[in-house]
Amino acid sequence: MTGDDSGLIDRLRCRDRSAMEEVVRTHHGFLIGIVRPLVGTESAEDVVQETWIKAFTAFARFEGRASLRTWLAQIALNTARSRRRSRGHEVALEEWGRDPGSPVADRFSPDGRWSDPPLAWHHSTPDELLTEEELRSCIEKHLQQLPPDQQTVLRLRDFEDMELFDIAEVTDLSEGNVRVLLHRARQKLHAMIDHFEKVGTC
Amino acid sequence: MLSCREMSDRASDLLEGRVRQRERVAARMHLLMCRLCREYYRQLRVTIATIRRMSPPHVRVNPAKIVDQIEDASRR
Numbered sequence: 216m217t218g219d220d221s222g223l224i225d226r227l228r229c230r231d232r233s234a235m236e237e238v239v240r241t242h243h244g245f246l247i248g249i250v251r252p253l254v255g256t257e258s259a260e261d262v263v264q265e266t267w268i269k270a271f272t273a274f275a276r277f278e279g280r281a282s283l284r285t286w287l288a289q290i291a292l293n294t295a296r297s298r299r300r301s302r303g304h305e306v307a308l309e310e311w312g313r314d315p316g317s318p319v320a321d322r323f324s325p326d327g328r329w330s331d332p333p334l335a336w337h338h339s340t341p342d343e344l345l346t347e348e349e350l351r352s353c354i355e356k357h358l359q360q361l362p363p364d365q366q367t368v369l370r371l372r373d374f375e376d377m378e379l380f381d382i383a384e385v386t387d388l389s390e391g392n393v394r395v396l397l398h399r400a401r402q403k404l405h406a407m408i409d410h411f412e413k414v415g416t417c
Numbered sequence: 418m419l420s421c422r423e424m425s426d427r428a429s430d431l432l433e434g435r436v437r438q439r440e441r442v443a444a445r446m447h448l449l450m451c452r453l454c455r456e457y458y459r460q461l462r463v464t465i466a467t468i469r470r471m472s473p474p475h476v477r478v479n480p481a482k483i484v485d486q487i488e489d490a491s492r493r
Contacts, residue, residue: 327420
């Protein structure tokens with residue numbers, strides 16, 4: 216258990232009101248962000264609410280092997296997945312963790328060399344890219360359009376800086392699987408920026 | 418020798434140091450000789466840094482209200 220969490224956990228076990236509010240304040244937005252790709256914006260609040268109820272009854276069993284955030288993420292994603300299942304989305308869930316293949320596969324010739332090689336971008340740093348308001352909203356739009364598994368992995372890694380090992384645990388995927396999904400998500404966003412650099416529109 | 422296609426598949430792992438030494442050496446060799454893969458790697462590195470720079474969507478949170486709801490639901 217991390218030092219920051221241990222005192223807080225003790226207070227949560229006693230259902231200390233201010234500790235409960237503190238933990239909600241710290242993690243609620245994060246949990247909403249990771250279940251939204253799975254259940255949509257309307258159900259996200261509901262799923263996280265259910266997550267909190269489960270978590271607050273289970274704090275007694277929290278062993279602190281993972282961080283509090285990781286533990287909450289795991290409960291939230293399990294809740295989101297069973298919500299999806301109960302809504303008859305089984306087919307979509309079978310896709311969870313599937314590698315859709317490389318988004319740049321068609322840019323190579325059969326011998327594995329570039330046939331449609333990368334051209335230099337006008338913007339060469341994140342700062343330059345992000346000052347383009349249209350490009351920023353284009354990235355946000357494409358991020359939301361990624362398949363739920365890729366979106367979840369990308370958020371946990373690149374927004375939350377979670378270790379791949381922990382991401383595998385909370386998403387119920389193998390670490391190898393997580394690596395591939397992370398890379399595919401980034402490759403897709405790269406392709407989107409690349410398109411913007413060539414055409415000038417989203 | 419790794420092909421350019423294989424290089425594109427390994428980019429995230431290589432940029433974040435998740436490959437064995439032998440493969441890392443092979444990939445570095447490839448990058449030294451291949452201008453096109455260097456450009457793809459440069460762009461992917463900028464892409465990752467850009468994603469990381471973007472803040473997650475803002476969610477308005479009212480902790481007191483949420484805790485009330487949790488307590489209500491647990492009493493039921």
